[in-house]
Amino acid sequence: QVQLVESGGGVVQPGKSLRLSCAASGFTLSNYYMHWVRQAPGKGLEWVAYDGSNKYYADSVKGRFTISRDNAKNTLYLQMDSLRPEDTAVYYCARVLVPGTHAMDYWGQGTLVAVSS
Amino acid sequence: EIMMTQSPATLSVSPGERATLSCRASQSIKNNLAWYQQKPGQAPRLLIYGASTRATGIPATFSGSGSGAEFTLTISSLQSEDFAVYYCQQYSNWPLTFGGGTKVEIK
Numbered sequence: 001q002v003q004l005v006e007s008g009g010g011v012v013q014p015g016k017s018l019r020l021s022c023a024a025s026g027f028t029l030s031n032y033y034m035h036w037v038r039q040a041p042g043k044g045l046e047w048v049a050y051d052g053s054n055k056y057y058a059d060s061v062k063g064r065f066t067i068s069r070d071n072a073k074n075t076l077y078l079q080m081d082s083l084r085p086e087d088t089a090v091y092y093c094a095r096v097l098v099p100g101t102h103a104m105d106y107w108g109q110g111t112l113v114a115v116s117s
Numbered sequence: 118e119i120m121m122t123q124s125p126a127t128l129s130v131s132p133g134e135r136a137t138l139s140c141r142a143s144q145s146i147k148n149n150l151a152w153y154q155q156k157p158g159q160a161p162r163l164l165i166y167g168a169s170t171r172a173t174g175i176p177a178t179f180s181g182s183g184s185g186a187e188f189t190l191t192i193s194s195l196q197s198e199d200f201a202v203y204y205c206q207q208y209s210n211w212p213l214t215f216g217g218g219t220k221v222e223i224k
Contacts (some may be wrong), residue, residue: 035213037161045153045161045204047213056211092160102208103151103166105173110160 002026002106004093009111016083016115022076022093022108030071033096035104036078038089038113046089049078052096061087083115119143119207123216129224136192138219140205145185149209152181152190155218156201164203165190195221 008020022034033052039045049067050056057065066079076093090112094104120143130136140150148168153161163172165181168188178193192199200223205216 044218045155045206045215047206047215050211050213058212094161097163097166097172101149101151101166102213103163103172103206104153104161105163107160107162 002095004095004106004108006091006093006108006111009091009113011114011116012083013117014084014115017079017081018083018113020078020080020091020093020111020113022078024074024076024095027095028071029069029074029076033099033102034067034069034076035094035096035102036067036076036091037094037104037107038087038091039110040086040089043089048091050102051076052099080113083113085115087113088115089113118212119146119210119214121205121207121214121216123203123205123219125219126217127220127222129222130195131224132197133194134224136195136199136221138190138192138203138221140183140188140190140216142186142188142207142209146207146209148184149207150181150183150188151206151208152179153204153206154199154201155204161204192221197223 036048090110095106097103097105150168152165155161
């Protein structure tokens with residue numbers, strides 16, 4: 001069955017870097033476009049980044065975060081640099097249902113990133 | 118950026134009753150809208166895409182309607198497992214944006 005498992009979260013100081021991973025199983029990652037979405041504690045959902053025919057980023061992370069993938073490892077990544085306290089959130093990776101829509105049909109369980117000194 | 122506004126913020130409903138949730142876009146998004154359900158401590162689950170198409174495995178008690186800038190999610194008869202937070206999301210333009218959510222609670 002389709003599964004997405006995020007890892008790499010943790011507590012990090014402002015200005016530092018972190019790389020999140022999203023391991024996909026039950027499907028071939030190279031056949032799908034993918035997103036990262038985050039959720040600050042007690043808040044709503046915020047789209048972060050997209051990897052498809054092009055890459056797109058939210059303005060709040062543009063220039064600091066980089067989305068990438070390793071299709072051979074069936075893994076999606078989010079490199080997060082120059083982290084800020086406002087980046088504190090649970091980060092989810094999510095699969096695009098079908099090209100042409102950006103509805104997300106499978107989500108991981110999320111990994112918590114806490115940016116604090 | 119397209120702003121998505123959901124109302125009400127909280128909806129109190131008795132089990133077995135109907136719930137109607139609204140989502141409004143700041144400009145036309147045609148039918149490029151999805152609805153998600155999220156329970157505490159869980160990832161969101163896709164319910165509806167294309168404004169009205171149920172995702173795989175979603176029961177017929179969930180229905181979506183609307184186009185342009187006004188959308189509705191209807192839960193025809195609330196079951197205990199339906200009490201959760203519901204989000205709409207537009208995918209017409211970058212950046213993708215979500216509404217602030219509607220919490221459906223037991224009355």
